[in-house]
Amino acid sequence: MVLQPPVEPMLAQARDQMPPPSALPGEPLFQPKWDGFRALVFTPCSAPGPVLIQSRRGTLIQARFPDLVHAAAELPKGLILDGELLVWAGEHLSFEALQRRAASHGRPVARLAEQTPAHFVVFDVLQIDGHESLRTPYAQRRARLETVFAKHHLADPWTLCPETGDVILAREWLMSWTEVPGIEGLIIRGSQQRYLSGARALIKIRRRDTTECIIGAVTGTLRRPQSLVLGRYDRGGILRAVARSTQLQPRHVWHLADQLTAAKRGHPWEGVRFTTTWGSRTPLEVVLVEPELVAEVDVDTAQDRGVWRHPARYVRLREDMAPGDVVAFGQGAVPAAG
Template sequence: MVLRPPVAPMLAQAAEAIPRTRPGAGVAYEQKFDGHRALLFTPPVPGGPALIQTRRGSMVQDRFPDLVAAALEQLPPGLVLDGELLVWDPEAGALSFEALQRRAAARARGAAALAARIPAYFLAFDVLQLDGVETMGLPYRERRRRLEVLFSARALTAPWTLCPMTTDLATAQDWLETWTDVSGVEGLVIKPLTSKYLPNTRGWTKVRRRDTTEAVIGAVTGTLARPQLLLLGRYDQDGRLRAVGRTVALRPNAARQVAERLTASASASASGHPWTGAVFSAAWGSRDVLDVTLVRPDLVAEVRADRAVDHGGIFRHPLRFQRLRPDVAPEDVPGFGAGAAAASG
């Protein structure tokens, strides 16, 4: 049976640290890159179109004509790959999520011009079909072997990249601690060697590197007595408080700790607050809007953040509140654009 889109990809459950595995339970550790999850389909027979499907099932091959052309030229028919779309920004000398967003949002007319300036890459980490034969029922160990054979037999190079993988825990820990300093690598995905590919099932584990840093509390959801989320900011070079992200829901003890020190903005209209009139989305890229209460921006929070940070300094994933830092003044917080790696100490 030939696979045709949409195919629901297998998913990963988030974890805060590399899980312990029982003796003899083999697992693979793959580098997790900051890209767009995608499935790539080559035509069952030569002459048909190559297709690119997003995690949510949308078809975006018209946005990536460079990958489509390369797939028809270099890949065999009847192939389905699972992986990440990535874009290298030559000016920044690094992988760029913002450039990837521009590629993903491009219309047909502008897609070719963008592809010439900022080409896309496909980082493959699984094969769901090879030579027209479905492989999802095979264990990960065998699927990975076939993927490696595909890359070596066809001498595949850019725009095709084989995701780095190891079965050595020490190597994986080194990747998590040091490779995440390299732009674009944000953590690990951990996969049992014997696992089948199960669409829409969280059978893998993902671990993002998180660093401790500080930000200024500028607003909350909920009430001042019972805050739920913290809206955080950092000052830019012009002295403006810029929103950089929000926390996950506070635990009861943390909410009480924060509530004891929160102060409402100076007036009912909050006209003197730097975020007066600002609109905050419920999640990165979401159109849903949060109902927030502005507070006096004189309280600093210590948070844990992963490496998914836009070049402008905005955290794309929610932050984990650690504690208040009454010993740190707002002006001593890392500046806007510093990302997660910087901390005031």
Template sequence: MSPEKRGYLRPPVEPMLASARETIPGAGALRGGLAMDLKWDGYRVLAFSPDRPGGPFLLQTRRGTLIQDRFPDLLAAAAQLPPGLVLDGELLVLNSEGTMDFGALQRRAVTTAPRTVQTLASAYPAYVVAFDVLQIDGQPVMAEPYEQRRDRLEGLFAGRALTPPWTLCPSTRDPEVAREWLETWTRTSGVEGVVCKGLKQPYKPGVRGWLKVRARQSTEALIGAITGTLGRPRLLVLGRYDGEGRLRYAGKTTEVSPAAARQLSNQLTAAEPGTHPWEGARFSSGWGTRDALDTTLIVPDQVAEVSVDTAQDRGVWRHPVRLARLRLDMPVDDVLSF
């Protein structure tokens, strides 16, 4: 029977999504009980195994882009997969020290020159951590409850004896275990938190039906620029000094509260032209976008205490951070450096 008649899934397929929350919910938060998977700091991908001998292996990003040509190591490993399989998971790469490297992943994901693609594949091997299955043997299983899809996924890994780069995502139904993961596993680079899924939930493409909980910590940074006005700052652009005394961009905050804006307006001073180390710099409005923020440079003499998650790229927080308070008691020199 041809793939078309059997109803094979074809890219692009929207992945199911998650809404953020602060803590792991109780068992009644999602219908029929909870499962909790580790949340990874990589690229969300759907992996489509060949639907016939010699057919193409396809790797689709969350936005629907096909990037399998940039990952020849995964193309070679697709021989392990049965035909007509679609996996949902996280694409990660490791550096020479064996740690997850988001910057290297980005370079691999955008590089198309064949020789460079092969060089990067050798230096930064790729892995897919699978946490759901959408199709098996050409038959979609998205309508099945999550607990049944998870059983299928575990059976697939055991029955096929799949080996890296195909990796099964750890999952638990014990909230205490998930809380321990938040406390301990998130100290490892590349692990962000947990994703909570209803055991009875079907897979709904594009729907934010899951819940994600990121591990957070408090730290400090310097305020180097703002959006809005001195009288009503909106976002803070943060920096830290490196070992050579240069103020480097570290991230930006979410919009600050009116109360925090009033306090900031009494403490911030606009930098004189030609005096700020970020003179002429442009700051992106979002990760991976080219839209620039309209900023006012600030004398970097104020310390902000912020709440951050674990997603970083070479010291830069990839997700917006939250302002906790101004640290008027902390000298600039006490802020951690890059």
């Protein structure tokens, strides 16, 4: 059977800790988790035919990445690669530049392709020579993928994702590689796993760190806050929204209810429109509070110019810290949510 888009990619479920060796079929294999756009690349089974690039949601996006389409001429026919779209900005990966590429239309497409060329990190293969391999164990798919890279001398913009079966080395990757913007953690696969389209059958572990932010608003009410909107002052003394917390636990709700103070006139976020997620259009009802409390939060590494893209986990109040003690907002503008 020849696979045609849309094909649902195999997904991962989040874990906080390394799973036991028996968690997945076969031996666990570890790869870096990239902070890009998941995509599938389809080459035609016969010439002439178009190269197709499908997003995770099934949308065809090859018109926005003509540089990758051009580079796909070196790929063999009848191939489907599963991987991550990335854009480098100097020595670091830039999610912001990738977003611009993914949203581009018309004339800017060619200019952006030249200025910020895309790269594709390949971590699985679904079809080779027009023969699908969904039921083939992962270790065999990986071996065939390595053969494709070696036989066709594939190089930039195509990269074979690093992989190890050494859990000690994987733990080192989790701590050291995630220091580089654009690498969030680990993806864990089972050597005997089939490719299960649409299923959360893989495991992902994001590196998480604790840091401090200022509580500037809450959802819910002052007496029963549900989540926190968190900020940091920039170098000009303006409080910038940098994160929203996950749902607060009951024990935290009662403690915070005794500490929060309704905002006075002149709050820096007066008139600011917040949304349910960064970049969403769905409005979020918030209650502004005096920005006088410092929260310790647990965050992952996915940031855009000092703003966390994923929700933070509230840990506790830092009653030993004043807002002025919190590290300054890094660089860039306020997120779309604020």
